[in-house]
Amino acid sequence: MYQTVRKGDIFEIKIPEGWRHQTADSLLRTEWKLPKKLIHQWRMNQTVFVNGSPVNWHAPLAEGSVLQLPFFAAAEKGPVPYKRKVNILYEDDHLLVADKPADMKTHPNTENESDTLLNAVAYHLQESGESGFLRHVHRLDVGTSGVILFAKHHAAYAVLSRLLEEREIKRTYIAVVHGLITKNEGTINQPIGKDRHHPSRRRVSPSGQTALTHYKVLKRAVKQQLSLVQCQLDTGRTHQIRVHMASIGHPLAGDCLYGGKPITSHQALHAVSIEIPHPFTGEKLVCKAVPQEQIFRLLDKS
Incomplete structure (x- = not known):
């Protein structure tokens, strides 16, 4: 250190x-x-x-x-604070890791939006007497819960974004998928591109961007015909896990956009942990978020 x-x-x-x-x-x-x-x-x-x-x-x-x-010199106005309690998993002067609820957006998409995780974290900082620069280093889809990394100054954002791009920051997900996956582990190496027939959907496409997902089966629930899988990504394409698991015939539970059945209100996907080589302290940080959704707990007890 x-x-x-x-x-x-x-x-x-x-x-x-x-x-x-x-x-x-x-x-x-x-x-x-x-x-x-x-x-x-x-x-x-x-x-x-x-x-x-x-x-x-x-x-x-x-x-x-x-x-x-001068890392912490005031540089710009931060996001509008939104009063909502969020679970902060780790925080120091440079970065913050929060646990996103499944019913919350990562960041605003319009000027009038403020009920997002970014705004809730800004409120948390305001209560601690902090304001100014705050930016998410990556994002999660609405419906996906779990760990999200935020930078608290420009230098931190630049370095953490690069570390994420260079795959030095490792993220691990768990998902509940339909069907009993026969292989205990595997790798899906299929490019992902936009679906020209649907504005928000992605699909496996030869002309898409390279996408690589490693998965491991943690549990099979024979009675429910569901599998609990752990996924790690070598790339960060939009909807990557959702598209890749559907491509092998095992769409995520609740993910109606990609063929999942509505047995839960949203896709059963949770970012369970993140590993960060801290650039400014030399520490290796590991932050974990316990999934709160009932479907993960029920499957674990089956």
């Missing part, structure tokens, strides 16, 4: 032995790979310091020196 501390708008990090040959410029560009625009802004505003003095951008950083960065 790195030695770090927040002091007002400033993030301080003590340079570890492994970074002692880095310059401030190379650290921001190659270690964290921050956006060029953000680094340029800090350089022009002269808001980066080492041990309290303006940084020499191209001088090697000494082990034990303290790099000071």
Whole structure:
């Protein structure tokens, strides 16, 4: 773990032995790979310091020196707070992981919407005396519950988005699907594209984007003719698990859009955990959300 501390708008990090040959410029560009625009802004505003003095951008950083960065400087107005209690699984100065209920959108789709998880998290931060930048790093469909990662400043959003794209952030889902899957585990490697006959539906398509889903059967309920599966994604296509499971003849329970039966009010899909290599503390975070939907509990007891 790195030695770090927040002091007002400033993030301080003590340079570890492994970074002692880095310059401030190379650290921001190659270690964290921050956006060029953000680094340029800090350089022009002269808001980066080492041990309290303006940084020499191209001088090697000494082990034990303290790099000071304006991570938390007010940058913009945040989302409109919406008063609704949400389960916060983890939070620090840089990021937050929340457990999305199945009946809630991840973020607004119109200017007038505010009853979303993003707005509810903004209300949580407001109650803690925080405001300003807040952004979801990924999203879940309406009807899908579970873990969602939020960034609390621009640098965090940039790094976490990259880590997600590079598959360094791992997300695990569980789903209840129709039928008894015969294989204990497998991989579905089928491209996914838009369905030209339906505006919100996706389908397996040779001209679609590459999509890779790994699944493992956790339980088979013979009486109910349902299977509980764990899924991990190598890609993050819209409706990926829903499309892929339907493509092998096992649509999600409740997912009427893809052939599931309405035995529950929405698709039985839950993002159960997320693993995050924390870029600013060096920790490996693992956050888990217990599914609240009755269908998961009933299947587990069958």
